[in-house]
Amino acid sequence: MDSFIINGGPRLRGRATISGSKNASLPIMAATLLCEGQTVLRGVPELADVAALIKLLQKLGVSVTRQPDGALVLQVEDEMDCHANYDLVRRMRASVCVMGPLLGKRGKAQVAMPGGCAIGDRPINLHIMGLRQLGAEAELIGGDVYLRSKRLTGAEIFLGGPFGSTVTGTANVMMAATVARGRTVIEAAACEPEVVDLANFLNKCGARIEGHGTPRITIDGVSQLKGCEYQVIPDRIEAGTFMMASAITNGELRLSNCRLEHMLAVVDRLRAVGVNIEKEDNEVVVSSARRLEPVEVTTQTYPGFPTDLQAQIMALLCLADGNSIISERIYPDRFLHVAELGRMGARLRREGPTVMVEGVKRLTGAPVMASDLRASAALVLAGLIAKGQTRVNRVYHIDRGYERIDEKLASIGADIKRVPQSDEE
Numbered sequence: 001m002d003s004f005i006i007n008g009g010p011r012l013r014g015r016a017t018i019s020g021s022k023n024a025s026l027p028i029m030a031a032t033l034l035c036e037g038q039t040v041l042r043g044v045p046e047l048a049d050v051a052a053l054i055k056l057l058q059k060l061g062v063s064v065t066r067q068p069d070g071a072l073v074l075q076v077e078d079e080m081d082c083h084a085n086y087d088l089v090r091r092m093r094a095s096v097c098v099m100g101p102l103l104g105k106r107g108k109a110q111v112a113m114p115g116g117c118a119i120g121d122r123p124i125n126l127h128i129m130g131l132r133q134l135g136a137e138a139e140l141i142g143g144d145v146y147l148r149s150k151r152l153t154g155a156e157i158f159l160g161g162p163f164g165s166t167v168t169g170t171a172n173v174m175m176a177a178t179v180a181r182g183r184t185v186i187e188a189a190a191c192e193p194e195v196v197d198l199a200n201f202l203n204k205c206g207a208r209i210e211g212h213g214t215p216r217i218t219i220d221g222v223s224q225l226k227g228c229e230y231q232v233i234p235d236r237i238e239a240g241t242f243m244m245a246s247a248i249t250n251g252e253l254r255l256s257n258c259r260l261e262h263m264l265a266v267v268d269r270l271r272a273v274g275v276n277i278e279k280e281d282n283e284v285v286v287s288s289a290r291r292l293e294p295v296e297v298t299t300q301t302y303p304g305f306p307t308d309l310q311a312q313i314m315a316l317l318c319l320a321d322g323n324s325i326i327s328e329r330i331y332p333d334r335f336l337h338v339a340e341l342g343r344m345g346a347r348l349r350r351e352g353p354t355v356m357v358e359g360v361k362r363l364t365g366a367p368v369m370a371s372d373l374r375a376s377a378a379l380v381l382a383g384l385i386a387k388g389q390t391r392v393n394r395v396y397h398i399d400r401g402y403e404r405i406d407e408k409l410a411s412i413g414a415d416i417k418r419v420p421q422s423d424e425e
């Protein structure tokens with residue numbers, strides 16, 4: 001297990017290129033299970049989660065190769081195996097995205113229930129309910145969900161849950177419905193750009209989907225999908241993390257491959273904090289040169305402020321000039337970073353799904369533990385500005401979702417170094 005050693009202080013300056021979106025790539029890769037022929041995906045980042053899904057797709061009979069130019073080439077060779085086992089799903093929850101395509105194309109899917117994770121319960125009841133309404137029989141045996149159907153049939157499905165819409169649940173039902181008989185309408189569908197990207201990919205493969213990006217998606221089933229060439233959207237969460245890295249060090253960054261139209265809530269909150277964010281040619285320029293203002297932040301489904309940036313903005317607000325309030329509406333228990341930031345001198349008080357942040361003048365470097373992907377990113381941000389040295393342990397979490405973040409940050413002036421476990425002891 002690697003760690004990051006960060007010496008806080010340097011202002012970040014220069015250019016960084018945002019990678020393709022992890023959370024768009026994973027369901028799009030799973031969707032190739034539906035396709036005849038070859039698919040070429042550009043912009044799929046090299047991440048541990050992508051590697052885990054490649055392993056699962058290979059087990060399910062898909063050949064997957066990375067071309068020298070980085071493009072991922074996928075083609076179904078064998079349709080016999082329909083089992084996503086516990087070992088794979090437990091390590092990478094987005095593995096559940098194979099459920100809809102396997103059921104739609106192969107008529108059956110056996111997928112391990114993912115179980116709990118560091119950010120909360122994360123059930124998949126809505127995925128199963130939606131697939132049942134398309135006509136699948138579902139039962140739970142030995143921790144695996146068995147789904148079966150000769151041919152799915154379109155239906156009107158309400159997919160809302162206690163915390164709003166579901167991103168991968170919408171993806172699963174939408175993928176299965178592309179090859180169902182007749183019309184499916186998904187109400188309370190997730191509107192996230194990653195769902196829109198998946199729908200755009202499926203349409204390019206021959207699907208007939210309309211309304212993606214709104215809460216009502218209509219899908220007219222087709223008999224067959226054919227692989228295509230597709231460019232995945234940039235990662236809005238990585239872009240937001242780099243904006244906050246710039247802000248926390250009072251730096252100036254130019255980000256390329258960054259789509260501001262996918263991040264208006266983030267831009268709104270960062271501008272309220274006092275960060276300048278401007279578009280110049282094809283780049284986004286992020287700068288700030290003064291003490292940051294406190295703000296209120298509430299995470300919501302898209303287009304609201306994303307839960308996947310809650311931990312990072314908390315790190316930033318630790319240094320604001322006053323008291324901020326952060327409310328988490330998607331994962332009420334996603335606060336493992338609170339205690340770790342506390343070890344660095346942050347003044348945080350949690351009450352249920354809300355954290356009061358009392359801004360301090362400085363954070364102090366400390367050994368801290370990464371607990372999940374975005375919490376780890378928050379600790380790295382805090383380390384960039386903390387006085388002295390911060391060691392972020394267990395950075396395999398961050399490698400799941402940020403492509404070479406240590407190298408990217410070092411190239412814009414951060415003093416960050418990856419050390420393998422043997423060097424630490």
Ligand code: EPZ
Nearest residue numbers: 023094122123124125126127161163165166167168330373
């Ligand atoms: C996706 O997870 C993302 N993962 C998550 O990113 C992200 O945090 C989340 O959406 C919310 O934006 C991928 O896209 C691969 P949900 P997903 O179903 O689809 C409840 C990251 O750091 N719910 O939209 O699993 C659920 O508990 C990750 O990159 C049900 O009640 O999230 C939560 O409160 C972590 N029943 C809310 O809905 C269900 O069947 C939203 O979850 C499904 C979800």
